[in-house]
Amino acid sequence: MLNRVILIGRLTRDPELRYTPAGVAVTQFTLAVDRPFANSQTKEREADFINIVTWRQLAETCANYLRKGRLAAVEGRMQVRNYDNNEGRKVYVTEVIADNVRFLESSGSGNREEGTGTSPGNGGGARYGGSREQQDPFIDDGKPIDISDDDLPF
Secondary structure (H helix, E strand, O other), X not given: OOOOEEEEEEEOOOOEEEEOOOXXXXXXXXXXXXXXXXXXXXXXXXXXXXXXXXEHHHHHHXXXXXXXXXXXXEEEEEEEEEEXXXXXXXXXXXXXXXXXXEEOOOOOOOOOOOOOXXXXXXXXXXXXXXOHHHHOOOOOOOOOOOOOHHHOOO
């Protein structure tokens, strides 16, 4: 059995940070993920709005660095839970419990894919940034590259 979800989208609102009675941090936000096709009548792209939940250090990091409109990649598992509302009706909630969130833009970068990232696998707070020129190993594309045979994997 496999329950793995990978999403890339934009936050529809700032993350909401709360703490459980035991003091565990939990953050909730919604990710707008474009569908791969356009509406046949309006020719506009539609999106799905997916609830995301993060816990502990990742929750605090998301609350500190993510904001409405920012592009993020989320990896986790789908969870469906239910509860009885005030009217006695059963309400079902589907959400993604994230264990890895990548920040695909820095706070001042607009729509460029660069900036800060975090994941539990790299300590929960590793950030990388700088200009696109500093990050792009192919910035001199079109010019000869000096590669020795020892550098090739085959």
